[in-house]
Amino acid sequence: MSSVNYGSKRIVTGAGYGFRDWLAQRVTAILMALFTVVLLAQVIFTSGPIGYEEWAGIFAAQWMKVLTFAVIIALLYHVWVGMRDIWMDYVKPLALRLALHVFTLVWLVGCAGWAVQALWRL
Amino acid sequence: MLRCNRIHRFVIHFTNAFILESTHMTELARKRPEFRNINALKDLPTYRLPAAGIVSILHRISGFLMFLLMPLFIWMFDNSITSEISFAKFTAAFEIGVGFVPGWFFKLLALALIWAYLHHFIAGMRHIYMDAFHAVSKEFGKSSAVVTLVLSLGLTAVLAAKLFGLY
Numbered sequence: 001m002s003s004v005n006y007g008s009k010r011i012v013t014g015a016g017y018g019f020r021d022w023l024a025q026r027v028t029a030i031l032m033a034l035f036t037v038v039l040l041a042q043v044i045f046t047s048g049p050i051g052y053e054e055w056a057g058i059f060a061a062q063w064m065k066v067l068t069f070a071v072i073i074a075l076l077y078h079v080w081v082g083m084r085d086i087w088m089d090y091v092k093p094l095a096l097r098l099a100l101h102v103f104t105l106v107w108l109v110g111c112a113g114w115a116v117q118a119l120w121r122l
Numbered sequence: 123m124l125r126c127n128r129i130h131r132f133v134i135h136f137t138n139a140f141i142l143e144s145t146h147m148t149e150l151a152r153k154r155p156e157f158r159n160i161n162a163l164k165d166l167p168t169y170r171l172p173a174a175g176i177v178s179i180l181h182r183i184s185g186f187l188m189f190l191l192m193p194l195f196i197w198m199f200d201n202s203i204t205s206e207i208s209f210a211k212f213t214a215a216f217e218i219g220v221g222f223v224p225g226w227f228f229k230l231l232a233l234a235l236i237w238a239y240l241h242h243f244i245a246g247m248r249h250i251y252m253d254a255f256h257a258v259s260k261e262f263g264k265s266s267a268v269v270t271l272v273l274s275l276g277l278t279a280v281l282a283a284k285l286f287g288l289y
């Protein structure tokens with residue numbers, strides 16, 4: 001590694017904040033796993049066939065809305081870290097990588113907004 | 123472990139396999155083919171990826187697949203919770219289809235999501251277990267990888283049978 005790491009010599013490739021994202025990916029994973037278990041439990045312990053009322057009822061409870069909202073945000077971050085890893089590994093031209101990063105962010109923020117809107121309309 | 127997570131590219135799948143094997147290095151091992159500058163078309167089909175490597179690359183593929191199919195996932199979520207009418211639209215997509223797209227196609231897409239979720243979930247739990255308990259031996263890597271593949275594919279098969287009305 002060059003001793004000069006500023007100006008035009010500054011190394012700007014790579015994530016450079018590995019540990020924070022490594023940890024965040026695990027923390028968000030655990031939250032999403034817990035959500036999966038909670039949702040499955042509610043589906044399994046619902047008596048009778050599950051129609052619209054039963055299904056929407058699961059998400060109508062305020063605590064479930066808050067939990068689902070937190071999971072959507074966790075998912076957003078989790079997927080961002082994962083997708084950025086994929087682009088960093090396989091896409092070398094910087095311009096293309098930047099374009100893919102921007103696409104990923106727009107895609108994810110858009111999806112998260114849609115999911116939150118659907119959730120809070122309930 | 124930090125590096126294990128960070129560096130996921132194919133090269134690492136390959137070198138890892140060699141590092142693991144190198145504990146049993148003999149003259150025999152030295153005659154193995156060397157893989158440098160891996161060519162996706164020429165080298166990948168002939169390389170025997172260990173179970174852990176298969177789980178690893180499938181973890182990545184399943185994550186990417188869910189990223190691409192995310193709008194479908196949210197479409198299902200949106201329609202299934204919004205109203206009675208949209209719920210009917212949601213179920214009809216699988217039974218009758220939407221526009222010119224037949225219902226079985228939606229079932230296949232849903233099945234792809236189901237597999238991706240199950241594999242990503244189980245492989246992720248394996249990662250977290252390894253991180254938390256420092257379970258990084260060669261033996262555990264292999265056995266847990268096999269368990270991951272059996273569980274994810276088995277559960278996918280069970281849910282596929284349910285989805286296509288076999289029981």
